[in-house]
Structure formats: structure tokens, C-alpha cells
Amino acid sequence: MTVSWGRRLASSFLAALTVAVVTHAASMFLFFVSQQYQAATLSQVSEFYFFATLFSVVLLFVFALVGAFRRWYTAIIAGVVTGIIACLAGSGLTTVLGGFALDAATISFLWGTFLSLNGVYVIVLAILAATIGRAIYNRAIAFRTAQNPIERRIALVRMPAGNLADGQLTHVERTTVDTELADTQWDGYVSALEKNGWTTREVGFADTMADSVFVEDTLVLLGDTAVVTRAGTESRRAETDGAEETARDLGLHIERIMSPGTLEGGDVLKVGSTVYVGRSSRTNAEGIRQLRAIAAPLGYHVVAVPVTRALHLKTTMTALPDGTILGHPDLVDDPAFFPHFLAVPEREGVAVVVLSENTVLMSSSAPATAALLEDRGYTVVSVDISEFEKLEGCVTCLSVRVR
Incomplete structure (x- = not known):
């Protein structure tokens, strides 16, 4: 809205x-x-x-x-x-x-x-x-948005830190990141959300936290409940403070993943009432157990998924509005595990942000995948996020969508 x-x-x-x-x-x-x-x-x-x-x-x-x-x-x-x-x-x-x-x-x-x-x-x-x-x-x-969940379409975003280029890497080799271009690309990403009916809210700027722009990792939204995560690496754990403050401002109920559990938002993919959670290098079994305990009373069913070929689950797959799972065979451990799995031709094409029932946002690095989705009747909004992709980021990583 x-x-x-x-x-x-x-x-x-x-x-x-x-x-x-x-x-x-x-x-x-x-x-x-x-x-x-x-x-x-x-x-x-x-x-x-x-x-x-x-x-x-x-x-x-x-x-x-x-x-x-x-x-x-x-x-x-x-x-x-x-x-x-x-x-x-x-x-x-x-x-x-x-x-x-x-x-x-x-x-x-x-x-x-x-x-x-x-x-x-x-x-x-x-x-x-x-x-x-x-x-x-x-x-x-x-204020009024928080009082009426039906109307709420807010995207939480966070400006890139000054030391963005120092972000952590796990599955890709480090290449030069153009931070000025990254700032421009971030502005374009935010603009694309706003042009498609989303109200953006900035989480407090964290200039010394290199990975803080990947705000999705700090919160998991389950209806009106915001689960404050606990990062798999010590250096990222302070990122949740600003995100929790913003979630409180929106009137969301707060739950937390506690030690020794670790869970990052990039490992959580919601498809209807099913919540797929990646068991990755950043999310451990205890974190999944705690999320399952939080999600069950809210009507969600948590399913653990192995993630060994990429940083997070949502850098291997996401879902279209109709529930179809998009993934690249080289990244997904077992595609047969998922119903309605659709293999996409480009690795960058696995990630989409659902803007509406008919519109998705994705990286401009995946034109063939965009054409595939358009052929299925979707409107595709493409954004250039090449500098964030160098840091194992994707379109989902850069925002937390509050519906």
C-alpha cells in the first residue's frame, strides 16, 4: 500500500x-x-x-x-x-x-x-x-499501518556501511567492490520497492558493520511476530539491535533466537504456512528447534533443509506467489525434496522478491530467468545489484518485507 x-x-x-x-x-x-x-x-x-x-x-x-x-x-x-x-x-x-x-x-x-x-x-x-x-x-x-495489518506493506531496508567491501565471504572468492556503485544500486533497489507500492523504513545506519545492508538476516517475520535472529558469526550479532528497534516501532510482537542457537533470516523461506529453514553454516539445529517452537503456535510448519552449496537457503531458492520453488540445480542439494520445483537457467535467477500476486523483483543479472517468469504471466521488475552479488547477496537479502 x-x-x-x-x-x-x-x-x-x-x-x-x-x-x-x-x-x-x-x-x-x-x-x-x-x-x-x-x-x-x-x-x-x-x-x-x-x-x-x-x-x-x-x-x-x-x-x-x-x-x-x-x-x-x-x-x-x-x-x-x-x-x-x-x-x-x-x-x-x-x-x-x-x-x-x-x-x-x-x-x-x-x-x-x-x-x-x-x-x-x-x-x-x-x-x-x-x-x-x-x-x-x-x-x-x-502508526496507522501498524494498527491495520491488512493494509501493511512495509519493507525494512538499511543503508550500505562504509566498509561494505569488507563483508564476509564463504562460497565465493573476493573481488573488488565498487562502494559508490553499490550505494547507487541500493538507491535503485529502494526506489523499485517504493514504485511498486511498498513503504520503505530505514533501519538505523551501522557504518562499521560491513554486512549490515543485508538486513534480511536480522529478522524473520511470521505474521505480526518478528523473530530477532542470532547470527552464525559473532561479528554480525550487533546488527539485530537496530532491526529490533524498528520492528518494535511497527508494533510487532518480538521473539528471539537465544544462545546456543544460531539462525539467519536468509535461511528462512516461507511458502504459505510452510517455513523452510536452511541448515547451513550460519543456522544450526538449535536455532531451527527454537524457530519451530515459536512458529508452531502461530500456525506455521517448519521444515529443515540441508544447505551445503551456498551461504543461505535463499541464495539457492525462493518461491513465486503461486508456491513454485525457483532454484538452480548446482545450488540446491536435493531439488526432488520440493514440490513444484522449477529449475532456472542462471544462478542469480533463484532469488525473487514477491511484490504482489503478479509482480516479482529480481536481479538484472538473470535475463533468461526473467524471460522464463514473464512467459509464466509474471511482471518482472529487474534491478542491478552486481556489487552485492559479489558479497553473496541477492535481492531478498536487502530488505525485510512486513505484510
């Missing part, structure tokens, strides 16, 4: 108003402290910032409406631009209303205020836009 304009308007206004008001109050407090707690400072500074704050509400509202609060870096940019424009406009209006001419000397003075009063305002506004503003906007956007 695409988020309604009414919800966007309300979320944008709430975030903009909160950021502007808190910035106003925080700036007043900072100068109150710097002036040795002189009470007169409060009214003077508040009056100085009055119009700037009004302009900030309007500008932040516009930025939020076009999606600037969806990512932390765009929120910072929006905050800086808003702060500069709002301070110039607000200070200029205050100057004119005070009876001063808006001449060259006055304009020069206004620019000079960015070294003091207005500079503080801009910095505070940018920080709050990227933190409080972004949090309020995202939670407000998701």
Missing part, C-alpha cells in the same frame, strides 16, 4: 513543528547558559528567533513531505538548508519591522549572525531534523 497523502501531511507537519519548536527552545537555553543565566536573555533570544522558527515549520514541512526525513543524511541537508533560509528570512523580517532599511550593510550584518545566534540555530536544527524529526516522521507514517 502506498501511504496516503493525509498521513504524509500529518506526519510531515508533526515532525516539522516538533523540530522547529525544540530548536527554538534549545537555542534559547544555550544562550541563556552562555550569558550566565540572565533571565532577560530568554525573552530577547526568543523574540530574535520567532520568525525564523515560523519559517522553519513551513520549510521543514515541505522537506518532510517530499521524503527528506526518510534518511538521516537527507534530513541533515534539509535541516541545514531550512536553517539558513529561515534565519535569513526571519532576521530580515525582524529588521524591517524594526524600522531598519534592508540595505547592503544590513544584509552583511545578517550573514554575520551565522557566526553567533543564527549559526547555533542552524546547527541545532540540522541535528534535531536528523534525529527527533526523522524518528517522529517515521513513527507517525507507520
Whole structure:
């Protein structure tokens, strides 16, 4: 479901108003402290910032409406631009209303205020836009969705870390990863989800966690229950913190895989009420046992599947909306184990993200498989994820779909 304009308007206004008001109050407090707690400072500074704050509400509202609060870096940019424009406009209006001419000397003075009063305002506004503003906007956007599971189509995504190229490898040799291209490809992946009716929610950026972009490994969704996983490698276990926080924000019930169990989301493939779980190098028997105990009361049947030729189960197979299992014979240990198995011509073609009953998203590295699926009546949305494929990633790895 695409988020309604009414919800966007309300979320944008709430975030903009909160950021502007808190910035106003925080700036007043900072100068109150710097002036040795002189009470007169409060009214003077508040009056100085009055119009700037009004302009900030309007500008932040516009930025939020076009999606600037969806990512932390765009929120910072929006905050800086808003702060500069709002301070110039607000200070200029205050100057004119005070009876001063808006001449060259006055304009020069206004620019000079960015070294003091207005500079503080801009910095505070940018920080709050990227933190409080972004949090309020995202939670407000998701609030009604979380209350109505029928309408919910949210994809959790996570920006690539700065050290993406250092991601772990198990079954492929390391090759050079173009991180700038990876960032561009990630943007294209997110855009493809959004263009096909999914609302994306960013899990907190983890710049030092190389594999964190593969957010699917952190959560397993079973209806309204989010199972927080436990990675098979120690270095990836901190990735779940941000994912769990986002799942809580969506109102999902939280369960966990506990030590000594290990389970990664890439090893879990749901087909109706059947949950296939890969017994791989990352998911152990105890992790499968714990997931089975969580899933059974929710109406799911867990089936363990051996995975020895690839990193995760879903790098060997995924399922079409009609339940057909897609897989490549070189990757699947025993294709006969699965009903309705369809062998695909390319290894990159085993992974699809189901966008709707008639539409799937897949890697552009598998054109022959795309043609095969189109011949079966599906609309195929292709995205380039070549840099993530170098790290044993696929289209499913880059998001967690909440339905």
C-alpha cells in the first residue's frame, strides 16, 4: 500500500513543528547558559528567533513531505538548508519591522549572525531534523499501518556501511567492490520497492558493520511476530539491535533466537504456512528447534533443509506467489525434496522478491530467468545489484518485507 497523502501531511507537519519548536527552545537555553543565566536573555533570544522558527515549520514541512526525513543524511541537508533560509528570512523580517532599511550593510550584518545566534540555530536544527524529526516522521507514517495489518506493506531496508567491501565471504572468492556503485544500486533497489507500492523504513545506519545492508538476516517475520535472529558469526550479532528497534516501532510482537542457537533470516523461506529453514553454516539445529517452537503456535510448519552449496537457503531458492520453488540445480542439494520445483537457467535467477500476486523483483543479472517468469504471466521488475552479488547477496537479502 502506498501511504496516503493525509498521513504524509500529518506526519510531515508533526515532525516539522516538533523540530522547529525544540530548536527554538534549545537555542534559547544555550544562550541563556552562555550569558550566565540572565533571565532577560530568554525573552530577547526568543523574540530574535520567532520568525525564523515560523519559517522553519513551513520549510521543514515541505522537506518532510517530499521524503527528506526518510534518511538521516537527507534530513541533515534539509535541516541545514531550512536553517539558513529561515534565519535569513526571519532576521530580515525582524529588521524591517524594526524600522531598519534592508540595505547592503544590513544584509552583511545578517550573514554575520551565522557566526553567533543564527549559526547555533542552524546547527541545532540540522541535528534535531536528523534525529527527533526523522524518528517522529517515521513513527507517525507507520502508526496507522501498524494498527491495520491488512493494509501493511512495509519493507525494512538499511543503508550500505562504509566498509561494505569488507563483508564476509564463504562460497565465493573476493573481488573488488565498487562502494559508490553499490550505494547507487541500493538507491535503485529502494526506489523499485517504493514504485511498486511498498513503504520503505530505514533501519538505523551501522557504518562499521560491513554486512549490515543485508538486513534480511536480522529478522524473520511470521505474521505480526518478528523473530530477532542470532547470527552464525559473532561479528554480525550487533546488527539485530537496530532491526529490533524498528520492528518494535511497527508494533510487532518480538521473539528471539537465544544462545546456543544460531539462525539467519536468509535461511528462512516461507511458502504459505510452510517455513523452510536452511541448515547451513550460519543456522544450526538449535536455532531451527527454537524457530519451530515459536512458529508452531502461530500456525506455521517448519521444515529443515540441508544447505551445503551456498551461504543461505535463499541464495539457492525462493518461491513465486503461486508456491513454485525457483532454484538452480548446482545450488540446491536435493531439488526432488520440493514440490513444484522449477529449475532456472542462471544462478542469480533463484532469488525473487514477491511484490504482489503478479509482480516479482529480481536481479538484472538473470535475463533468461526473467524471460522464463514473464512467459509464466509474471511482471518482472529487474534491478542491478552486481556489487552485492559479489558479497553473496541477492535481492531478498536487502530488505525485510512486513505484510
